[in-house]
Amino acid sequence: MAKNYINLLRFIILFIFLNFFSSKINAQCAGTDGQKVICDIENPVNESLSLFSLLGGSPVPGGTWSDNNNLKGLDPATGILHPQLITKGGVYQYTYTAPSTAGCTNNKAVVTITIGAFPGVGSQATVCNDSNYFNLFTAFDSNSMGPHSNGQWRNSEGKVIEPSLYIGDIDKKTTLQFTYTVPPVLECSPASKSTTVTVTVLRAPKPGDTQNLILCGTTGLAAYTNLDLNDQLTGEDSGTWTGPGITSETDHNVNLQELFDTSGPGIYSFRYDVLAVPDNFICSNKYSIVFITLEKRLDFTGAKIEVAKDICESEISTATYSAKITQGPDKIPDGTYDVTYTVAGSISGSESIRGFFINGEMNFPISSSYFQQVGKFTINVTNIVSAYSQNSCVDIFNPFSTTLTIYPLPRLNGAVLTSTPTCQNKAGLMQLDAPQLLDGDYRITYNINGDNIATGQTAVIKAVGGKATFEVPGNLNVKSGLSVIIILNIVNITNPTPQCASPANVGGNLTINPLPNATTVNVAVNNYCLNDPVSVAISGLGNLTNAKISYQLSDSNTSTVQTITQAVTNGRIDFVIPAALLSNIGSTKITLLNLTNTVTSCDVNLTNVTDDFILYPLPAAPNVENQQFCKVDEATIANLAPIGTQFKWYNSPTATTPLANTLLLQSGNYYVRETSANGCVSGASMVIVTVSDSPLPVLNSDGQNFCGLKNPTIADLSNNTNVPSTVVWYDAPNAGNLLASSTLLTEQGRYYGFNFPDTGCFSSSYIEVTVTLTSCDDVPNDFFVPDGFSPNGDGTNDSFVIKDIEFLYPDYNLEIYNRYGIEMYRGDKNKPAWDGKNYEKSGIAGGIAPNGVYFYVLHFNKGNKKPQQGRLYLNR
Template sequence: MNNFKLRFFVLPFLALSFSNFIHGQCAGTDSVIEICNKDANVSNRNFNLFAELGGAPTTGGTWSTTNPANFNALSQNSGIVDLWRINNYGVHVFTYNNTACNQTATVTINLGGYPGEDNIDGSANACSDNASVNLNGFLGSEIEGKVQDFNGLWEEDPSTATGFISGFSFDAFSAGPGTYIFTYTTGTVASCTSRTATLILEVHPSPEEGTPEDFVICTNEDFSSLTNVDLFDFLTGQDPNGTWSEGISTNQLSDLNDSFINIDEINTNLGYGSYPFTYTVYPTHPVCTEKKATVNIIILPVLDGPLVVDNFCLGDTYVVNLSYDNTILPNGQYNLEYTLNSNSGLKTGIAQDVILNNGIAQFSLDPTLVATNEFITIDIISTIGTVPAQDVCPTILVDETTFLVSNANTTVSEICVNTEATVELVNVLDVSGGMANGLYNLEYTLTDPNGGTADITLTGIQLTNGNSSFLIPATNFLLDGEYAINLTIEDTFPTNCNLGALFNVLATPEVIQLDLLVDNNCDAIQIDVLIDAPVLVDGTYIITYDVTQLGSNTVLTTNTINFTGGTANYQIDVDTLPIGNYTASVRSVQDDTTLCRLVFEFEENENFSRGGVPDAPQAVANQTFCLSDFPGGPTLMDIEVTSSGDLLFYASETDTDMLPITTPLVDGEDYFISNTDTLNNYEGTERIPVTVSFSNPNAPTSTNLNPMFCAENNPTLLSIDIDVTAGSSIVWFDASANGNALDATTILEDGESYFAATTSSGSCTSTNRLEITPTVVTVVPSSLSGDTLVVCGLDNPTVLQLRTLEEEIDNDVFWYSTETGGTALNDDIALIADTVYYAENYNAATGCSSANRVPVTVDLSNCDPENYDFFIPDGFSPNADGRNDTFFIPNIETIFPDFTIEILNRYGTSLFKGDKFKPAWDGSNGSSTAPNGVYFYIINYKKGNSEPIQGRLYLNR
């Protein structure tokens, strides 16, 4: 029932009059009421506050509260309040405001608490996986709108106290399954006593789905042991009453009782992917939900295939080509992490978003990671799929490969025309990839500004640590402009790098032209000094001309001129000089800084005299010429003559027409020679005769111009039969004319022509050469189907079994037990285990054999025990009677060559350990004798899938 207690305060008349004065009559007066059991009367849902005002209030005002929790329970216009919606026991104040008189009055309610209804009939249930059970949810009434107060106190009953309550929240997860008693108490308000509701909560066990562990395997691994896998092997801590289901249809689970799957079959039928299997456990009470744990069978795709990397030049894009097996790796974008290992250290890079499509991929290396001039080993160490996201097997089946980036280069500095150029070679590698050291041959093409080219070969260029330099003669630089050089060096590391350079050749500036004109060198009267000098913009010429007497070097006349350029003509009168020999000279010195000015001093001299006749020349009267020394034939300039002046040649002693110096000599012909004075160019009066003759030995001969040799004998030029004239010898060349002389030890090449010439005792070589073209027969190594012969030694195999490997059609095959030399083996020779035999091709038509023999290793362990009555004895009698004195397994060393055996006594003590080198036990125990009794053996066959075996044997002496 409702307990209303209306309290009226009787005040002295003065106080009442004062109060009426303050509040007036239109808002009424303040009042205080008490309601203890609001829940007992449904009419409290429409409690009229206006009726509780004192005095004579008038309608038309509005109601308000300062407590936001009461806002929705109050009708501000009517003053009706729903006390059931006030869910906090205590003091609540409501204010009436009447604007007609601008006055207010309050109604104060001391509201007792409502703890809700007891819940002790088993309807309060929670699950043990709930760490925050809201206890307020169990105290509600079945009457709509009747809700317990929110500001009460929850407490555990001492009989089931856990300490896991906080406010209205109970930690059932920590408390665990069980029954727990709680009380909810609302406190005392004014004369309203506290009230308590009791809750009996049953916490039911949550189903335990267990902790799953994914099984991860790569698609190319061995699945043979995964044909009957129990899914429970990947789950721990689960309830036993659950069932398995599969998320992707693998057809592995036959019914709800089945937990075994065939992962090998999944891989065979579906390939790589993630295959979920879910274990579901159902609760014992509906308050708990079913739980699921998913085990993922993850079959990872595999990157498997070769890398192909070319050698690069510095500055190239370092492209790596990858071929892979696209049946075990899907198309997509991948990040490939790789390492680059070289002498410079180990570096790691990542190729981002590499497109792998239909078994082909290509990516570029980070050039900042790539060392130069050293071998680099690239290895892919991880693969991650990005588009789409894809895990990949961490085992990468891509063999590492090696490449090199060459930084070889050529530089040529700017030069002037008609000067030699220095070519600098840097970082040249030898064939093994190291810095080149030693003598090398090179060829280069020089291209001039007009496009003309010159191909030049240099031999014996010294390279030191990959560096060298050589000179290009000045005669190659007669034009100014841009030149290009491109080189190839023999026997160096093969790359496609352009070993070349561009460089400029600067023109030589014009030089001063000086000249002396003597009117008569034999009897001079006047000498003209002629000067033609380019104008200098940053210097001057100092020109001096004079006349000096020969012998005494006395200067008889001189003059000096300073100027910056132009032309000039000066005369020197010498008609007053006494008879004698003189030199007229003109010299110029300049001080400008013009580029490519190579000469700064110039001089012209002219000898003249006042008479004089030169001495006659001296020469051997009969001179012989070897025609091989003169490819174009000897000329007059080849006659050996000693003279103090310039030579003059005539056809007869009286002929007045001089012969050109390039006139070809005629065998047996006479020539006449005179000379001129070196000082005055005056020709002498005497001519001397010289008779010339030619020498040209006969060429060698041979009855066999196309001899045949076997390549395995390394034939040389000495191997060729040549006939020459007695007292002469042979010289070999690589061309029919000119060419290079060859050493007699030069190895012959098949189909190559060689040219023999005769050298006489007088050291003349024949101009005619004999061409010899040998046939050098090379027999290829034997073609075999394999490099290992696997047979059973118990079948007594012979060399005849080796012939099953032969795939030769054109040649005979002989077998040897040595890599070189030795005697061919007969077919009935027994094979020896772990021995290398060698096959050699023999060509019956030519009688030649292959230079290299092909090795084959013999394995005699291919024996099936069941075919050879293999058995293990169960006893032996080591009594030295010559029978069964050792425990020995017949033929085990042949059938299982890698086997081991251990003998133990009944206490597990090891007495003997053996193998094919020590296969028999003689019944000893160290230095003592093992007693009669039962012993045990453990045999590890170490072959194929043969499992180790153990058994017992009896020792009886």
Template sequence: DDELVTVEITINPLPNTGTPTPATFCENDLTANSPLDLFGQLSGNDAGGTWTDDDTTGALTGSNVDLTLLTIGVYNFTYAITDSNGCTNSSTVTVTVEDAPVAGTVSESPEFCVSDIVSGQTIDLFDYLNGEDQPGVWSDNTPSNQLSGSILTLDGLAPGAYTFTYDVDAIGSCDDPNMPTVTITINDTPAPTAMATQDFCDAATVADLSATGTSILWYNEATGGNALDAATPLQDGETYYASQTDATTGCESSVRVEVTVSIIPLPNSGGLATNPIIVCNDTTVDLNTGLDGTQDTTGTWTDSSGTVITTPSMYDVTGFTPGDYIFTYTVSAAPCADAVTSITVSIQEPLSSGTSNGDLAFCSTDGTFDLFTNITGEDIGGEWIYNGNSVSNIFDPAVNESGTYIYFIANSCGNSSTSFEVSVSQAPNAGTNGTFTICAADVDTSNNILDLLSVLNDIPDASGTFTNDDSANGFSGNNLDLSLVTPGTYNFTYTVIATAPCTVNSNAIATVTVNDTGAVTIVNASPAFCAVDDAVVSDLDTAVNGTNITWYAEENDSTPLDASEALIDGEDYFAVQNNTTNGCESSTRVQVVVSINDAPTPTLLNSDLELCINDAPTIAELTANITEYNSASNNVVWYDAPTGGNVVTASTNLEVNTTYYAVLIDSTSGCESSIRLDVSPDLTGCGLLVIPDGFSPNNDGVNDTFNIENLDIIYPNFEIEIYNRYGNVVYKGNASTPAFNGKSNQSRLIGGGELPVGVYFYIFNFNDGVNKPQQGTLYLSR
């Protein structure tokens, strides 16, 4: 039989996690119900389990859920227990957050001015809430009876405050207990007060209107329209309307006070007439002529005491004391101020010009005279007349003329005049002191006679006489012969005798000064110059002693010589010196006679002289070829330029293509030739050409090249060819190529390297049209 095995199976009960009850909250109740203890949503559960946040809301702490962290939606939270037997059980609590309506908050409680509300104007109350949900119901709390839904009609509201409450519709079981209330305020300002009729004078503006209130504005319409500018002129009989504005609410009164304007023309008393009234005290006067004619005719005239003048157009001033009288013209027009103009009436009496005390006679040098002293009993205020023109009463014999002088006086009563003769005799006039200065050297037959009257100033009388105060030579009558006057200063007094009514003679002094400068002194009366020095007039200054020397070609010339003018041999010249103080040159001129010395131009003994440059010829060899050369006096000098330049010494080596210039030195005058002899030496006269027979190009500094000294100078057109023993050209040369240094310059034949030691052959072409080519050998040694 099979062996029996018994298996025991134990069934353990699951842990009890309870029965869950779902929790549902309105969105706006979360704060009030938070936190939510989830164990309150279980029944019959065992302890010891743990809660999990199935939706990872982050709101679970232990068994508590922070509902404020949840948004609208459904959330699961699970309670799980695992017992000692390893059995696990769980229960899930569902938390639901439902949407709740929001009634919002009041953003503004607006205020409106009645004057700003237009017909049919409405507002939407929702515009004054923030964050509200719709739909909902508005309540007319006041009531206004102008509310339709959320639309409020403003122009049907009387001034006052109106409240409106909003109740948002519930969503399911959720509602918002908050019901915001919007307050609408309708403000109005009472009309200002003012006099219904306001009077103004002549001209007024809106600014002159009067009303009692705050921030008054004026209109020409009872309602609407634009406020008038303060400067707008008021119109007579026009009606104007005033409003005021409340400083707190800023509202302008919706009702305006009415004012009717009356413009009353200003009274016009006129202006003053152009010509004031001046009358004699024996007539009547029309006071109205003292005004300009623009005055109203309704006015009244009064005198200075206030007495009304009943007949102003025939006002009698007979017998009035002369003087000024004030009369006033007044025009009244209430409520305007009276217009008043006052005029001055000047009342005069007949005047007298007095009687003359006789005719008057003056000398022109007499002092001034008051003409009023020559009349008696005159009234003041007249004028003096001469030759039809008004003149001063102060007569100045030095200025005023002879003739009839009249005192004339006039007023509204007539005129009066008194006249007398005034004669003025001219006082003697010798002029005023004058001076005349001349240089003795400037006196000639054209100006030697001086009229002494011309020396005086201010046009002297011709009737006077001169006296020779200093006994000057050449004086006669009014004239002075300057050619006879010894240099110096002389006074001549001119006197004019006075005749009645003048009593004082007139004198003036003519002062004549003749200046001269001493003659220069002779240092050398026969100055001599070398022609080569190109002597000029300024060089003559060394022949005399003096200051600021001037030279003339002739003794009586008036034009001085230019300092740069060349001197002429054998000519005489005349010198003066100039005094810078008196500006005069010497009246005596000093003569010198000029000699201009010159040496002849040298001549050549041999004009075809040839020298050899290889002989190092010098200037001395050129000197020896001068015909006039005297070795004892060494009378030949050489220069490097045709004029000026530098002296070339006798030992100087001659150079190719160079010109030298020779002069002779005169043994008597020491002068050299003014015209130089130019010599360009021929340095090619070297005879038969000597060609070396070898050279050693080993760079030891000796005979390193096949060189013929100065070959390019002696035969500038030469050509040379050098051949090796095979007949090949290894070198070709002329004046432009380097000397043969043992290297071929014919590389196309032998590569251009150094040539070997040995014998070479040359052909030398002179190319001078005289010599035939020369051939020879040379030895190249290293």
């Protein structure tokens, strides 16, 4: 047992030895704990400290440091500590952890740092009371380390205070002292440490508290024509005003009415400046601003709203909508406005939108969600206000509205198209029964197939109660038979825009009956005596079985339009004209106007289907008078009165053979009878006929010779006869023109003279006179040759002519040459005038003589008078 005890004692000693020496061996990796006491922390040498250098033993470098107190100032990688960053005095530990190398796992050592208390270095500060608060910590000397933060402030009365000092109530220059004390650190000193700071507070200038104004410039400025701006301030020092309407440094009154009238609405600022006292360099000058808002009352009277456009039902899914508000007579200033509007319809709602008035107009979108089905929608603007208005004015506003319409598409679903039979070249009436078609006006497009063909035809229809009609024009119904009418498209034209359209496919038949054949129709009426039945025969009616014919009488017997309807036999109708329509004798015309097939009601107007017939009276013996004739008239039987085909003339009261109408009358007795168209002959009446004559005029000797320069007339010719007062002259012996006494005589003119006394007959014979105008021996032989002419077609001086030369030198001739000696013209009394055109034999092309100088040679050909030469100028 003793042995066992000895062994146990050995084991315990070995265990203690091993554990003791093992701990010592491991501790060497982090070194041994260290410490340092810093009482003069404010010394610049204490700005940086290496903790690693404070470890004992042989610490292994490359480890990491940790701050056991979680303070500032430690770099954990390098172990460099900045003690002056620690904000209060005391004892602080920092642990070094050796690197994880073999044998050094979790090996640590601690360095203890003791920092003495530091209250900072007191100083003096000057501040302005307008900062309201002053932080006493800012009063320390900025060239020294800042004080520790664990101290306490006391005022000059020893009362503990906060470092943030309220100075806003200090109303004059005041100097204050404050003490800052930090608790002791026993390792350095058993007593606390203190420092003193001095703060001088200066009073800032007071610009006063402002009271802004918001006024309606349109209606509310009567009391502000002399506003004292000082009344808009409270608690201010003496200062000066600047702003619109302020005219000097002492001025503090403004006329807001004048300002509004001159500059209009707006926000006007007035600045009040107060200067600091001259020895106050801390407080700055102060100012306050009074804002006076002058608003204008807006008048929206007469404003209107327009929606971009109405649409058709087919556009609902793609349409966008916008509205435009336009100002009324009163201008709405440009700017931002809030508009409230409502939409009333199948979907209703109210919205507010902000937009801009520019040049009196505001455009804004409207949500398409309101417009999802057909109908009328009212957009009503209920309010408009300026977005930045202070509401000082009560605007003049009454709601206004407009309407947007979404029109339905015209629908012909289930429609039926029928017709009434028509005739060739007549309009065909089509009836459209369309239950889904709303009342209104529409334009349809249709095609025609069948016996008649036409495409792209249009018609306007008016639908009422789902029914409408339209006509197929007669010019589309040229052929008889069956036409198929197919409606392809329908457009609603009730409103100018939009005109909603839909395709269609509605068909119906139109029967077209043939017209009667008018080309073969003929009418015939014989002549009848008065009161005899007058029968009319109408033929050429073809295969008609029953017909209606209208006719009219004219000339001696007139009537309104008459109508007969009766069966047709072998293409012919015979009827008797009512006797009441034929009360007058004479020629009467029957005119057929219209032929109607009473089976189909198709009719045709008749053209030039007429016949003339005569109703003759029973003639009485003609009422006659004795008659006189002039021999020169060469009267014949045809000239006797009464005149007419019904009168026949005889040479005796019992003669039966009438005299020929061409038989010349002689003085004597003649007998006349009247024969009617029906062969009735009247009794004979006698007429005494007398045929008279006047003596022939006689021309004086040389009475045909005159001088043309004296402009002789027909009166001069008459004076050269034996009956100057009764002779009359003609330009032809038969059917000539009677010449007035003032008619000028012409050279070699032929005149025919008849004797026509006031009471008598034209002479049956005449004298023929050929006049000469060249008997001018007793007239001076002078004439004028023009020196130029202008053939420009203006009617003045268009030809070169030597006036009257033909009377003095009737055999003259005239030659005209150009400057090259080429003959341009040759004339005489039969060709007296040159019109400026090249002589056809001149050989010069072009036909028109150019402007320039030309030369003439005038040959008199009388009395050995030498030719005359000269020049003339042509200027067009």
